[in-house]
Amino acid sequence: MSMLIIDQKKCAQDGLCAADCPMGIIHFEGKGHFPEIAAANEAACIRCGHCVAVCPHGALDHSEVPLASCTALDEALVISSAQADQFLRSRRSIRQFKNKPVERTTMQRLIETARYAPSASNARLVEWLVIDDRQRLEAISAKVIDWMGSLLQDPKATVMPYYQVLVNAWDAGVDSILRSAPCLVTAMAKGPESVRLIDVTLALSYLELAAPKYGLGTCWAGLLQGAMLANPALKQAVGIPRDYPYHFPLMIGYSKVRYYRLPERKPPVIHWG
Numbered sequence: 487m488s489m490l491i492i493d494q495k496k497c498a499q500d501g502l503c504a505a506d507c508p509m510g511i512i513h514f515e516g517k518g519h520f521p522e523i524a525a526a527n528e529a530a531c532i533r534c535g536h537c538v539a540v541c542p543h544g545a546l547d548h549s550e551v552p553l554a555s556c557t558a559l560d561e562a563l564v565i566s567s568a569q570a571d572q573f574l575r576s577r578r579s580i581r582q583f584k585n586k587p588v589e590r591t592t593m594q595r596l597i598e599t600a601r602y603a604p605s606a607s608n609a610r611l612v613e614w615l616v617i618d619d620r621q622r623l624e625a626i627s628a629k630v631i632d633w634m635g636s637l638l639q640d641p642k643a644t645v646m647p648y649y650q651v652l653v654n655a656w657d658a659g660v661d662s663i664l665r666s667a668p669c670l671v672t673a674m675a676k677g678p679e680s681v682r683l684i685d686v687t688l689a690l691s692y693l694e695l696a697a698p699k700y701g702l703g704t705c706w707a708g709l710l711q712g713a714m715l716a717n718p719a720l721k722q723a724v725g726i727p728r729d730y731p732y733h734f735p736l737m738i739g740y741s742k743v744r745y746y747r748l749p750e751r752k753p754p755v756i757h758w759g
């Protein structure tokens with residue numbers, strides 16, 4: 487059976503599917519013909535579903551991206567440019583979390599949304615590690631602080647200027663590593679292609695942008711990430727397997743604070759080519 491199933495009554499023979507296929511494997515001769523994929527080219531399909539999505543007639547089905555599973559776009563839900571602008575600009579890094587767990591069903595839904603992020607060659611190799619045990623998270627922060635403390639004692643070690651501040655805060659009862667977040671979600675991918683780190687980052691960005699719809703806030707755990715990269719024992723303590731070289735952790739929880747303004751950012755530096 488061919489990968490493409492064309493409803494010949496609906497197909498307008500406009501070639502939209504062939505023109506939009508990123509792999510250029512849909513052959514379309516022109517009016518009077520129907521699109522097709524040569525059997526020899528089927529292996530090159532990345533299952534992106536563009537051929538199904540771009541057809542305005544619903545005439546094209548794909549054996550691995552079924553038309554029935556591709557939800558029709560609801561024009562009524564398309565957001566205005568002002569809504570999009572405020573939505574994107576109102577994303578904030580949350581550093582004060584309520585002492586309230588994140589329900590696993592909610593995390594599951596967020597991860598489901600994050601799988602719609604772009605992915606190099608549509609490979610979708612990002613996996614997730616969710617830690618929602620506060621004691622474990624505290625223990626991870628403590629390990630990072632211990633590691634920073636040991637570096638501060640070592641005159642030969644390269645130490646970031648803020649390590650002492652973080653250790654002092656910890657001693658005063660403040661967790662500046664994971665901000666006492668109730669949950670840590672790590673996106674991770676196996677090697678070898680380094681492009682997977684971009685997939686990881688994009689998946690987390692999607693998750694972060696989707697979080698507010700459940701009243702949740704997030705913060706990229708860069709201090710933990712830096713510590714894990716410098717000290718593999720910390721990566722092991724978090725539970726990221728060694729054969730997953732690409733990863734990034736994100737704190738997530740219910741925010742204690744609301745923001746009423748959109749802080750301005752530096753203007754972009756653009757080099758036109």
Ligand SMILES: Cc1cc2nc3c(=O)[nH]c(=O)nc-3n(C[C@H](O)[C@H](O)[C@H](O)COP(=O)(O)O)c2cc1C
Nearest residue numbers: 508532534602603604605606607608681684685688
């Ligand atoms: C890191 C990265 C690199 C990509 N490089 C290319 C590329 O060189 N050419 C291309 O046509 N698409 C590229 N893409 C787009 C992916 O193929 C695309 O995200 C995937 O097929 C899913 O389709 P969608 O983004 O329309 O959902 C890239 C995506 C990512 C995340």
Ligand code: SF4
Nearest residue numbers: 507531532534535537
């Ligand atoms: S799923 Fe994507 S790559 Fe495969 S035939 Fe359709 S458009 Fe081309």
